[in-house]
Amino acid sequence: MTPFTFNTTPSIRMGDGLLEQLGDMARATCGASVLLVTDPGMMATGIVDRALASLKTAGVTVTVFADVKADPPEVVILQATEAAKGMNGVIGLGGGSSIDVAKLAALLACSGETLADCYGVGMAKGPRLPLIAVPTTSGTGSEVTPISIVTTGASEKMGVVSPLIIPDVALLDPELTRDLPAHVTAATGIDAMVHAIESYASASPNNNPVSRALAVEALRLMGGALERAVKEPHDMAARGDMLLGSLLAGQAFANSPVAAVHALAYPIGGHFKVPHGLSNALVLPHVLRFNAVTAPTLYAELAGITFPDLAGLEGQAAATAFADALQDLSTRCGLQKGLRDVGIGQDDLPMLARDAMNQTRLLVNNPRPLDEADAQAIYEAAW
């Protein structure tokens, strides 16, 4: 057997209403004081108040940092790091943006490293403060990944990738996603599906059987649940399947990493402030059609698992039908269809293609080699 490594969050707890136990978990994992990292949108939901009540009951002193911005810029990480100094631990409560900021604040406040020291794979040295992640979107899987994504300068996305920033505890409470707006449910849900698809087909030398098993189960759950979660937001079975699916997809890609869909999505998010999941959705079917030339069997395996209607198809036909079905699903979930619908001009495409080439960390995992001309052609198809 080919050797592989699989790392994940050591303690995962999931259940409806589990947020009530955050205080006890924080006391056990962190200690007497914590920094709670979240964003202004979360403050308006009432979820933060419920978290604070639980922490208060457990006797944990809390400082709230609520200045996270979507696709967090470096300055937000630095502010959160200052706020975390002197605390016993950090809680990230929110979507991927809040959890990613919490991870880096826990690291930098404790280790004294600079952000610049930590960019890249395996650069962080630690130690870090104890860290709890409470996801409120069913999307990034950040609660189980060794990754934090930062927007540097005006638009570029950089990653800190290190097992050191895998949280100690992931607390998953599907009720927290009950009032997630439809467009956030749709975009973050497609992001999670992309994690599973790209992980399964990843050319990474660490593509492994544990990740593949998790990706398959993630797609089985989310293929059936995403449209229901968007259209019947209080269908808690669908919400639970999405949250579990995004967790499993996160575990999968944390160890068998994502590829060209993410590499081509990042410049869209960076330059045009398009949410991460929507950026992925816009390029997904076009990257899959490009990759299907070399990876038809892999996509064919996933087609019938994700969409039972496609179960009888094989080879190229199945791979193509898979890309089409994902595109239809995005549209039925209300996501924009083309890059032109999110304010991107055709003359912007060469710049996007150039920037995508900087994502070498991701492009090396693509099942089919992809150069700048290929990226440009994919963006043209997605326009």
Ligand SMILES: NC(=O)c1ccc[n+]([C@@H]2O[C@H](COP(=O)([O-])OP(=O)(O)OC[C@H]3O[C@@H](n4cnc5c(N)ncnc54)[C@H](O)[C@@H]3O)[C@@H](O)[C@H]2O)c1
């Ligand atoms: N760490 C990783 O492994 C990883 C993986 C993929 C993406 N990312 C990064 O994660 C970020 C995207 O995260 P995201 O897609 O979860 O979105 P997000 O964290 O940016 O949140 C999107 C919006 O949804 C709101 N929101 C979140 N939960 C809510 C709820 N329950 N009810 C109502 N509103 C709610 C937030 O206030 C925010 O306005 C990007 O920066 C992306 O690069 C990280």
Ligand SMILES: [Fe+2]
């Ligand atoms: Fe993603």
